[in-house]
Every structure is written in structure tokens, then in C-alpha cells.
């Protein structure tokens with residue numbers, strides 16, 4: 001990168017090169033196109049942002065663009081009508097994914113899960129599938145690799161049944177199968193949650209969002225059925241990363257809502273992509289699913305451009321604090337966050353009176 005000499009430097013170039021340049025007209029147009037009134041409103045109340053704070057370039061949205069337009073509210077268990085067709089922003093070709101290792105995890109609730117770790121051809125992140133029950137198998141994990149031994153297969157988790165000291169073969173044997181839990185009922189379509197990593201909500205006890213609660217609730221429902229899949233995608237902060245998310249939190253404390261804060265930082269309201277989830281679900285043999293979500297964008301996105309997967313039922317995710325007198329996340333931040341999700345991101349949730 002050519003750094004202009006001080007005499008010719010524009011104001012933005014006076015900053016070190018790793019800091020972001022000013023918004024140019026095209027970027028402003030993109031932002032304005034998304035939320036003009038709210039953005040203007042927020043700018044009224046927020047001091048002008050120095051160039052060092054906003055991101056170097058506008059982050060393209062890789063998910064379906066959210067729209068504040070009214071979205072039909074689906075009843076709790078209605079079948080999902082996406083007859084309007086998939087949004088054109090979805091990728092034509094799904095990413096390639098491969099499950100590189102799977103391991104049994106006994107959990108604190110008593111439920112056993114099988115953690116599947118994936119690599120893919122679009123990023124270097126370790127995306128995961130948290131699989132409940134023992135009837136769901138990964139095709140890419142089970143595929144026989146060249147020159148691998150039975151021990152290799154067992155170490156990478158490509159075994160049937162349960163491991164025990166001295167086991168010699170990855171294929172089903174009587175002792176391994178006898179040690180399994182009772183077979184799960186597969187009459188019901190698999191319940192699926194697509195969850196995006198949220199360090200603050202899952203690890204740092206944040207009450208700014210309900211991600212931790214949603215993950216726990218998904219696990220509770222799937223544990224009850226001993227069947228289900230949480231696809232855990234490493235797209236922190238709706239895809240903008242943890243450092244940008246923390247900046248957005250400071251903007252929220254300065255008066256912006258969650259959508260406007262992202263836009264002020266030159267990120268889309270939602271930069272997440274779900275095509276990896278589609279590819280992972282297909283690898284796990286899922287063509288029809290029940291999806292645990294309030295997010296209409298997610299339904300269309302996970303089905304894929306060619307509807308490789310069909311969401312046959314949407315299962316709503318109602319905040320615990322709205323359902324019960326006790327428990328759940330109660331904070332003014334999470335109330336504002338949920339309100340923004342409903343009013344500006346079209347989430348299908350009825351606010352309590």
C-alpha cells in the first residue's frame with residue numbers, strides 16, 4: 001500500500017495505514033439504503049465517529065439482507081411457506097465440508113452428545129455440529145480414508161456404538177452396541193438449531209443478548225428427545241467478530257440500537273451466512289428438518305438456493321423471561337435487543353404485554 005507523503009495526505013491518511021479511511025460516497029449510499037431514518041436519528045445523538053473506529057471497509061452481508069418490512073407471522077407449528085423462492089443472495093454452490101473428528105461428550109445435564117468438528121473450503125474456522133442421540137451419522141466422517149487403520153478410525157470418531165478399553169474394530173460389535181442408550185425414535189423429523197458463536201452471551205454471562213439462554217434451551221429440548229442437532233457456527237457478533245461487536249456495544253451505550261450500531265461501524269446489520277450449516281446438515285443426512293428459530297432470514301438461508309434442505313416446521317424460541325415468572329434473562333439491554341430483533345429484523349415473536 002502506498003502511503004501518501006505528509007504534504008499530500010488527506011485528513012484520513014494522517015492516521016496509520018491500518019486505521020480505516022473515511023466513508024466514501026458509495027459506502028454511505030449502502031448504509032443509507034439499509035436504514036436511513038434510524039441511522040440519521042442515531043447520528044443526531046451520537047458524536048461523529050472518528051475514522052479509527054469504523055471498519056476499514058464495508059463488510060458485505062453474506063446472509064440474506066434483513067428487511068424491516070412486515071413479515072407474516074407464522075403460528076407456532078405451522079409448516080413453513082417459502083414458495084416465494086430462495087433469495088438471490090444465497091450462494092449457488094454450497095461449501096464443501098468434512099467432519100474431521102467426532103467425540104462423545106457426557107454433559108452436566110446427564111445427556112450425552114456427540115461433538116462433530118468440521119473443516120470446510122471457505123474459511124479456516126472449526127465449525128461444529130452438536131449431535132444429540134446416536135442415530136445421526138456423518139457421511140464424510142464415516143467415509144473410509146486411504147491407508148487408515150481401525151485405530152485411526154476409532155481415534156477420529158468413525159466408530160459405531162461406544163468405545164471401550166481394548167476395542168479393536170470401528171465397525172459395530174455386540175459390546176459396543178449393547179453399551180448404547182436405547183435407540184432414539186426417528187419417527188419425528190430432526191429438531192435443528194443453527195447457533196452462531198457468542199462469547200459474551202455464552203461465556204461472559206452477558207445479559208445484552210439471549211444467545212446463552214437460546215443455546216441452553218435448544219440443548220434441553222434436544223436432550224428431552226435424545227435426538228437433534230445444534231450447528232454451531234463460528235461467526236461471532238452476527239459475523240463481524242468480537243472486537244467489532246464490543247465497539248458496537250459501546251455505541252449501544254451511547255444510544256444506538258443493535259442494528260444501527262452495526263451500520264455506524266460500516267457493517268451490515270447481519271453479516272452471517274448459513275450455507276455452511278446447510279452443507280453440514282446434508283453431511284449429517286438431513287433433508288427435512290424442524291428448525292428452532294424466530295428468524296425468517298435463517299429459514300430461507302438454511303434451505304439453500306436450490307432448497308437442498310426443507311424446513312418442514314418452525315419451532316419458536318420464546319425467551320424464558322416471557323414464559324415464566326422466574327428465570328430467564330431480565331435486563332433493560334436484553335429487552336431493547338429483543339425489541340430491535342422484532343421491529344427491525346423481522347423476528348417472529350410476539351412481545352408480551
Ligand SMILES: [Zn+2]
Pocket residue numbers: 198200201209210211212
Ligand atoms: Zn449473543
